[in-house]
Amino acid sequence: MTKALERREKLRVDLIQAAEQMIAERGLAGLKTRDLAREIGCANGAVYNLVADVDELVLRVGSRTLLRLDEALSAAEGAGAPSPQATLIRIAIAYCDFAAENLELWRALFEHRMAADKPLPDWSINDQLQLFRHIYQPLAALFPERSPEELGITARSLFSAVHGMVALGLEQKLVAVPLxxxxxxxxxxxxxxxxGLIGRAEQKGSAAAD
Amino acid sequence: MTKALERREKLRVDLIQAAEQMIAERGLAGLKTRDLAREIGCANGAVYNLVADVDELVLRVGSRTLLRLDEALSAAEGAGAPSPQATLIRIAIAYCDFAAENLELWRALFEHRMAADKPLPDWSINDQLQLFRHIYQPLAALFPERSPEELGITARSLFSAVHGMVALGLEQKLVAVPLxxxxxxxxxxxxxxxxGLIGRAEQKGSAAAD
DNA sequence: ATATTTATTGAACGATGTTCAAGATCGCTG
DNA sequence: CAGCGATCTTGAACATCGTTCAATAAATAT
Known part of the structure; x- marks a missing residue:
């Protein structure tokens, strides 16, 4: 019974790769099951033997995108570390560059919405939370007195702020901003x-001494 | 010939209001022309006598949302001004509150994408640019030496950063953050x-004195 | 009142995600 | 290796969309 399952697995991999390429070329809205089926050489109905529905397919592509994004951010924080500040800036720039170079795949991460009654699977949620990890460590070096909870909140805020700048900056809706x-x-x-965060922390910390 | 045009105009207003309510209740993806037609009492084909296509309808609803958002931000900056800093913070909080209270309509502003070959009409682009106006004035008070171009860029960056925090903060995908x-x-x-911006500006300004 | 112009209708079209009964294929067993 | 039951694959069919258009109804002009 290995032969059948092997073929299935190979087809599933092909399907996800084809979906990835299709989103990259035509955007999330350009993803069509019939085109995918033709691409990987099977009937359109067969797609549903490999994947529950299009939602899962998009999530699987998203998982791959998040993995590559993770690698890009790791590379940015890896190169020699003059200071935590410089590392955080490099990570932010790396996020911007990744989004620009993988525009449609990166957009698909945020454009896709599940039906209200079918929530995200756990493995997908976990994928996303890994991202804050990169910001957490330099922040912890900058604010050693803060608790892990506080650091987690600050990390998410910083990430969200940079994400907003990248998202609106790369949007063609408004005035196109040169990269x-x-x-x-x-x-x-x-x-x-x-x-500003450092300044406010010092101010707060020295309040007791005043 | 006034009778026909009056009826047309009334129907168009009804249509946009019905679309607004439908997006607010069921999200952008829940907007269906047949439901709209039933709601305002006409044939589904008649929708296309009032509006070119669904894109225009969404844009018209977006225009109304942006107008209400503009009012909310104006109210936030209007109330007594202790300092430009405090005003900017109030505006940011007002943006967050508006998004939370008008979640689906606010999301529709950013979720909606035109087909690649049909760009946004000018009136819609103009709607969006008005938003930066609110941030521009307090920023100009804080950085009187900066040029209008620089202020415009900083205003957009600040807005984008806050937008990112609100967007990811209100997203149910990640851990739900209490408002x-x-x-x-x-x-x-x-x-x-x-x-931080003030600090860096001072640093830069005093560099010549060093 | 009649004719001409215009607006409205709702059936039909093409696309799309998804399902399912029928047929093809596979894996095991005698 | 032949045959059978289980499983997979197929592609036609279904339900829903946005959108179009010839026919009908209405409104305006003469």
Whole structure:
């Protein structure tokens, strides 16, 4: 019984790769089951033997995108660390660059919405939470007195702020921003946010001494 | 010929209001032309006498949402102004509150995407640019030496950062954040961003004196 | 009142996600 | 290796969409 399952697995991998390429080329809205079936050489109905529905397919592609994003952020934090500030800025720039280079796949991560009655599977939620990890460590170095809970909240806030700048910056709806200008803006505002957070922490800490 | 056009106009208003209510109740994906037609009492084909297509309908609803958002932000900046910093924070909180209270309509502003070959009409683009106006004035008070271009860029960055925090904060995908905690986080990070921007501006300005 | 212009209708079209009975294929056993 | 039961695959069919259009009804002009 191995032969059948092997073929199934190979087809499933092909399907997810084809879906990834299709989203990258035509956007999430351009993903069609019939085109996918033709691409991997099977009947359109067969797609539902490999995957429960299109939602799962999009989530599986998203999982791959998140993995590559994770690698890109790891590479950014890996290279020599002059200071936690510099590391955080490099991570933010790496996030921007990844989004620009994988525009449609990155958008698909946030554009996709499940039906209200079918929530995200756990494995998908877990994928997403891994991202904050990259920001957590430099933040912990900057604010050693903060609790893990506080650091987690701050990490999510920082990530969300950078995400917003990238999301609206890469949007063609508004005035198109040249990528170098966007990178500069992000570096500048991240630097300001960190400086501001440090300043406010010192102010707070010294209040007892006054 | 007034009778026919009057009826047409009334129907068009009804249509947009019905679409607004439908998006608010069922989300952008729940907007269906046949349901709309039944709601306003006409044939489904008649919808296309009132509006070119669903894209235009969504944009018209978006225009109304942006108008109400504009009013909410104006109200936030209007109330007594202790300092530009405090005003910016109030605006950010107002943005967060508006998004929370008008969740589906606010989401529709950013979820909706036009087909690649049909760009946004000018009137819709203009609607969106008005938003930065609210941030521009307090920023100009904080950084009088900056050029209008620089201020515009900073205003967009600040707006985008807050937008990102609200967008990911209200997302049910990740861990649900209680609204009061989100408001507190936004106030904190906006404060930090402004402090940081001021600090970096001072540093830069005094560099010549070093 | 009649003719001409215009608006409205709702059936039909094409696309799309999903299902399912019928047929093809596979894996095991005698 | 032949045959049989289980399983997989197929592609036609279904339900829903947005959108179009010839026919009908209404409104306006003469």
């Amino acid at each position: 170098p200008a966007l990178r500069k803006e992000i570096a500048n505002l991240v630097h300001a946010m960190i400086d | 009061p905690a989100l408001r507190k986080e936004i106030a904190n990070l906006v404060h930090a961003m402004i402090d």
